[in-house]
Amino acid sequence: EAQVTQNPRYLITVTGKKLTVTCSQNMNHEYMSWYRQDPGLGLRQIYYSMNVEVTDKGDVPEGYKVSRKEKRNFPLILESPSPNQTSLYFCASSSTPGQGHWYEQYFGPGTRLTVT
Amino acid sequence: GQSLEQPSEVTAVEGAIVQINCTYQTSGFYGLSWYQQHDGGAPTFLSYNALDGLEETGRFSSFLSRSDSYGYLLLQELQMKDSASYFCAVRSRTGFQKLVFGTGTRLLVSP
Numbered sequence: 001e002a003q004v005t006q007n008p009r010y011l012i013t014v015t016g017k018k019l020t021v022t023c024s025q026n027m028n029h030e031y032m033s034w035y036r037q038d039p040g041l042g043l044r045q046i047y048y049s050m051n052v053e054v055t056d057k058g059d060v061p062e063g064y065k066v067s068r069k070e071k072r073n074f075p076l077i078l079e080s081p082s083p084n085q086t087s088l089y090f091c092a093s094s095s096t097p098g099q100g101h102w103y104e105q106y107f108g109p110g111t112r113l114t115v116t
Numbered sequence: 117g118q119s120l121e122q123p124s125e126v127t128a129v130e131g132a133i134v135q136i137n138c139t140y141q142t143s144g145f146y147g148l149s150w151y152q153q154h155d156g157g158a159p160t161f162l163s164y165n166a167l168d169g170l171e172e173t174g175r176f177s178s179f180l181s182r183s184d185s186y187g188y189l190l191l192q193e194l195q196m197k198d199s200a201s202y203f204c205a206v207r208s209r210t211g212f213q214k215l216v217f218g219t220g221t222r223l224l225v226s227p
Contacts, residue, residue: 031213033213033215035217040219041219042203042217042218042219042220043159043203043217044217045214045215045216048213048214050213056213058214059214059216090158090159097146101164103146103147103149103164103166103207104149104161104164105149105151105159105161105215106161107158107159107160108158109157109158110157110158
């Protein structure tokens with residue numbers, strides 16, 4: 001089954017304690033992206049990756065890091081989480097223009113993060 | 117920059133037809149996409165308009181007019197399960213990797 005998985009699904013942590021949210025896709029997609037979703041603000045892009053070792057900032061990258069060492073994995077790293085990073089996080093993947101339904105993004109189930 | 121505006125909430129009854137609008141301020145984008153998101157769930161892809169005009173997929177249709185900077189999602193024969201949030205989204209031609217979402221419309225379907 002084609003899917004994007006994220007772990008953990010729920011996480012409560014304290015300010016300053018480093019954490020990693022994992023994301024993995026099994027569709028051989030080149031493009032992967034992280035979003036955060038906050039009430040009234042919709043989905044905002046944090047970081048994206050066009051392929052292995054190619055990453056760049058989205059609209060709200062402050063306080064986050066990513067890496068893309070393998071095509072299937074795209075972890076999101078919060079080195080020193082703060083309460084304003086409390087949010088619902090989604091990982092997504094898609095192919096690139098010229099490849100099938102490139103315009104369709106597949107989203108993971110989401111990770112609800114609370115930073116106290 | 118790019119911005120996409122949607123009504124915050126729309127209500128309708130089962131069996132009715134509802135239209136969710138998306139107006140945008142952006143130049144040079146690939147096309148307009150629509151996603152559905154149920155409470156507590158992940159966004160799921162509904163439709164994509166690469167060109168101006170109407171695209172139909174079952175009970176759902178989507179429309180794009182680049183000259184009017186406007187698009188809409190049309191839901192027919194509404195069912196209770198259609199109660200969800202709906203987002204329009206565009207990818208810029210100058211930066212394919214950047215996907216910008218609209219503010220989202222919450223659809224409430226009542227019996």
